[in-house]
Amino acid sequence: MEHLTEEEKQGVYKAIFKRRDIRSFLPDPLPSAALERILESAHHAPSVGFMQPWNFIMIEQQKTKDDLAYIVDKERRALAIHYEDTDRDLKFLALKIAGIQEAPLTICVTCDPSRAGDHVLGRNSIPETDMMSVSCAIQNMWLAAYAEGIAMGWVSFYKKPDVRRILGIPPHIDPVALLSLGYTDSYPDRPLLEIHDWERRRAMDELIYQDQWGTPRTTQS
Numbered sequence: 561m562e563h564l565t566e567e568e569k570q571g572v573y574k575a576i577f578k579r580r581d582i583r584s585f586l587p588d589p590l591p592s593a594a595l596e597r598i599l600e601s602a603h604h605a606p607s608v609g610f611m612q613p614w615n616f617i618m619i620e621q622q623k624t625k626d627d628l629a630y631i632v633d634k635e636r637r638a639l640a641i642h643y644e645d646t647d648r649d650l651k652f653l654a655l656k657i658a659g660i661q662e663a664p665l666t667i668c669v670t671c672d673p674s675r676a677g678d679h680v681l682g683r684n685s686i687p688e689t690d691m692m693s694v695s696c697a698i699q700n701m702w703l704a705a706y707a708e709g710i711a712m713g714w715v716s717f718y719k720k721p722d723v724r725r726i727l728g729i730p731p732h733i734d735p736v737a738l739l740s741l742g743y744t745d746s747y748p749d750r751p752l753l754e755i756h757d758w759e760r761r762r763a764m765d766e767l768i769y770q771d772q773w774g775t776p777r778t779t780q781s
């Protein structure tokens with residue numbers, strides 16, 4: 561295995577720790593060479609049985625972005641009902657919808673469960689591994705975008721049939737994510753949900769067990 565230089569290693573960790581989910585974007589266009597590298601990074605993700613179940617729909621037309629923003633907002637409004645009697649501040653969720661309209665590019669990442677035929681190595685046991693593979697591709701895109709100085713936001717507030725209708729996606733294809741990409745002048749150093757007191761990062765010690773579920777780890781390596 562090839563070893564990274566100390567500087568390269570720090571670069572990888574910097575991308576992992578500093579990458580953020582972003583909701584506000586500048587209208588500036590994105591360089592096509594950087595976009596190609598981001599897509600190539602997705603395409604080099606691991607996938608179950610090497611099935612590569614992904615496709616990427618590059619959405620630049622304003623009308624399509626507006627249509628997507630509408631169905632995402634519909635879902636946000638439906639979600640808001642569940643928080644009516646709490647003190648949760650849902651206003652910031654609306655920002656994400658504006659993000660879809662603002663960002664110069666939205667990418668719909670899809671999963672094709674039929675990509676490699678009936679018997680994909682490894683997927684026979686856990687069918688969701690196709691979707692897990694697409695998630696790996698999306699995380700690669702997120703890190704590559706960070707390396708390119710491009711912000712990315714993952715939107716999953718939608719009903720899949722709505723997205724299929726707007727983008728002409730066949731019924732057996734899963735629209736896994738809508739990703740907004742663009743430059744931004746607002747890149748927080750912590751998750752927005754933490755900044756808005758919605759969630760906090762859990763203590764790692766509570767999450768790591770030793771040998772058996774629930775047994776706290778005794779030593780730290």
Ligand SMILES: Cc1cc2nc3c(=O)[nH]c(=O)nc-3n(C[C@H](O)[C@H](O)[C@H](O)COP(=O)(O)O)c2cc1C
Nearest residue numbers: 579580581582653656714715716717750751752753
């Ligand atoms: C599978 C998945 C779905 C997500 N869907 C949404 C979404 O619909 N709307 C949203 O505002 N953020 C969404 N996010 C972003 C998360 O809220 C965000 O990753 C989390 O708050 C941690 O913040 P960070 O990514 O900046 O570390 C999603 C993230 C993942 C991994």
